[in-house]
Amino acid sequence: MQPNLHDIEMAATRLAGRAVRTPMLSSPMLDEATGGRILLKCETLQKTGSFKFRGAYNAVAALTADARARGVVALSSGNHAQGVAAAAAFFGTEATIVMPADAPRAKVEGTKRFGGRVVPYDRAGEDRDEIAARIMATSGASLIHPFNDNDVIAGQGTVGLEIAEYCSASGDRPEAVLVPCSGGGLSAGIHIALHEKLPGARVHVVEPEGFDDYARSLAAGAIRPNERRSGSICDALMSRFPGGIGFEVNQRLGAGAVSVADPSVLAAVAFAFRHLKLVVEPGGAAGLAAVLSDAFDARGKCVVVVLSGGNIDPETMAAALASP
């Protein structure tokens, strides 16, 4: 059974007082640059620096006390890692995180700071699923999947609930919502919430060029993997294929898809630093890159852009600021 609005509302109750109710920001400079009215849902300001804390917390909360006592395991390039580590810490649960060796330092350090035990692996040569399976077989720990999990999707859906509540209070009527997309858990959760709460807004997943498995899967009506496993500046958006649960949601509800080139992403990261005074990581800036480039025409439209994460290394920020 797919997660539904009720599941998201339950997740919102669990998250109340734990997760940050992130602000929706706007900027005259951004509106001028895009020709639209852009509302930024700032999950960069979420606990752990990305939306991932929401789904992770909801999933850890949903475990039985016995299961929680045996610990949790996660596979993650870094944002889900930090979300799971911080969520597990709330419950006094041990979190083991299998992370690619080339994950941004900020994310590895963050995961450790939140109390997670990090197990690195080689993105090209090792199978992270096997590593996780071994850990679970030994410890009896539960896997917290980064996206293909009803509780995770319901947790991420609280972002959609907050977008709808904001627009209801402000009177804004966005016609599009742009969501950075890897496995599609965030976009699916948002989609479920907005389908009922803000039906005029079409959800678009935004992916890096070359990692547009979601766009191709939506077009084909069936899941299509990426050929490449590495090589995008968007370290958070390189899942191999859409999660099945979220894909059914996004397909049924009619998601659009947009892809953005790495230089546009770096330009968006730099724009956010210079003009919005916000620290956004490449993957988190994919939606912003879409409205600032010609990937998505925002002229004359009210568009919600989710800034999904801000865990960026200083070197990557320096590269973005030095790019033309």
Added chain:
Amino acid sequence: MQPNLHDIEMAATRLAGRAVRTPMLSSPMLDEATGGRILLKCETLQKTGSFKFRGAYNAVAALTADARARGVVALSSGNHAQGVAAAAAFFGTEATIVMPADAPRAKVEGTKRFGGRVVPYDRAGEDRDEIAARIMATSGASLIHPFNDNDVIAGQGTVGLEIAEYCSASGDRPEAVLVPCSGGGLSAGIHIALHEKLPGARVHVVEPEGFDDYARSLAAGAIRPNERRSGSICDALMSRFPGGIGFEVNQRLGAGAVSVADPSVLAAVAFAFRHLKLVVEPGGAAGLAAVLSDAFDARGKCVVVVLSGGNIDPETMAAALASP
């Protein structure tokens, strides 16, 4: 006559729809680091990247149409410059800005982007007042003083009004408000608003060590200048002495004073980048530096910290992120 609450409320009416009503943000990470509950008033997210737009707009609006037609002049290291340029642009008024040659590039570029004409001067060897006087004598343009002006102070006071309105809605009862301080216009404006609207909150000015003219002036009961004119990382906080109008306000209403060392400021800039995902310039982070260092003990307290500006060069950010 000193500016009063009515002047600030008038300024708020003028600024409605022009200035950004900046958010008040909080962060579990910051609360943990300080042991208090810290509310961040994010003027970094204001139009032009600092609070200065508020006062500048209010002052340009207060000019007669004839005076506006002759243009405006400002002396500024960069934030007031951008504020005046952007405010003047709203009215189709020419803005000439006398800026130190060593002002951050981001600020010079911003001033030009908002339509200002920049006249550079040597901070150590030239008298900026003379340069401005010459320009005014030729053009008949009006000086928009960065802080010693009733309309400017009233405009900055809208920050205080918004702080009070936020706390009234949220139920927060801050006992202290920390305000980065150069000439003292922002702190004076905030003080006037909070004295009536949030009387339990004591306003503290925060200055860089070695540029603590305000602290020494408050202690002496009379204005005392700084010896140095340059040399702090806080490029925005190096005015030579307190503005007379604001000083009377802050003295009468009982402002506290705190000073922070450059390394604490750089650490605060880095903390904001890493953990708050906010871009804050050194001077704008002085209050944050106070609660993160031992300059101001926030333990067990609810404290409002004004992040007054975010116009920082990439090199300075890199230096902050590389500092221990």
